[in-house]
Amino acid sequence: MLERDQQIEYNKLFWGSQESCIVDQVTMSTLKNTL
Known part of the structure; x- marks a missing residue:
């Protein structure tokens, strides 16, 4: 259970x-396309 919590x-x-x-x-x- 502890390992699962750590993984989460x-x-x-x-x-x-x-x-x-x-x-x-x-x-x-987006910035490049705007420029």
Whole structure:
């Protein structure tokens, strides 16, 4: 049970950072297209 909780927490951190990277990439692409 403890391992499962740790895995869930890790997934939250991992996907949270992944989402941030994706958002940054989309924002940069949008800025480039606007210019």
